[in-house]
Amino acid sequence: MLGPSLRAFARDEPDATLCPLTRGGPDAAEAVREGAAHLAVGVVDLVPEDLVARDLLRSPLCAAMSAGHRLARRRRVRLADLAGERLVLAPQGQSHRSFVGRAVAGLPDAAAPPIEADGWPLMLHLAGLGLGVAIVNGVCHLPRGAVARPVPELGHVTYRLMWRRGASLPPAASRLRERLLALDARATTRGARAS
Structure with missing residues (x-):
């Protein structure tokens, strides 16, 4: 989602220093609140009052699996279809893990314990290998051999751009914010990409 904008910014602003931090949505918002970052993009449902947020992209939650998986031919997957499947989940304590855990708690046929993986790339890699089914955002880049x-x-998640309310951004950060806000004009709800 952000790759093309960040690449263009780095190319067009060679004198600006871009120092990306990779954190989950709530931690990214906290980095802005603490002054460790000027801008944050993430999935945050409750935006702190001292931040300004603009929606960038809305994406469905998806089941990611190997292309040879029994559910891979379907256009959509029902929650009940995941009964008996081994899941690839974020580590305990992460909000995504809690959300998925609550969603699948009532499913029959408990499968083997979940595989824990920290971050979309690792979760998708393991799902693509056929080790389990991962629940990910529809904007994730799928590795070869994986479908979502x-x-x-499970609904949708909304990625938001956030910055401190009333704070004066450095000129380069302000230009990056405008570039990212331009995503909003082009963004529509995205579905999972088929492989």
């Missing part, structure tokens, strides 16, 4: 299908019952 929306799970409508």
Whole structure:
């Protein structure tokens, strides 16, 4: 989602120093609040009052799996279809893990314990290898051999751009913010990409 904008910014602003931090949505928002970052992009449902937020992209939550998986031919996956599947989940304590755990708690046929993986790339890699099914955002870049299908019952997530309310951004950060806000004009709800 951000790659093309960041690449263009680095190319067009060779004198600006871009220092990306990779953190989950709430931690990214906290980095802006603490002054460790000028801008943050993440999935944050409750935006702190001292931050300004603009929606950039809305994406469905999807089940990612190997292209040879029994569910891979479907256009959509129902939550009930995940009964008995081994899941690839974020580590305990992460909000995504809690959300998915609550969603699948009532499913019958408990499978083997979940595989823990920290971060979308690792979760998708393991799912693509056929080790389990990962629940990821529909904007994730799928590795070769993996497919993702929306799970409508899980809903959508919204990526937001955030900055401190009333703070004066350095000129380069202000230009980056404008470039990222331009994503909003082009963004529509994205579905999972089929492989």
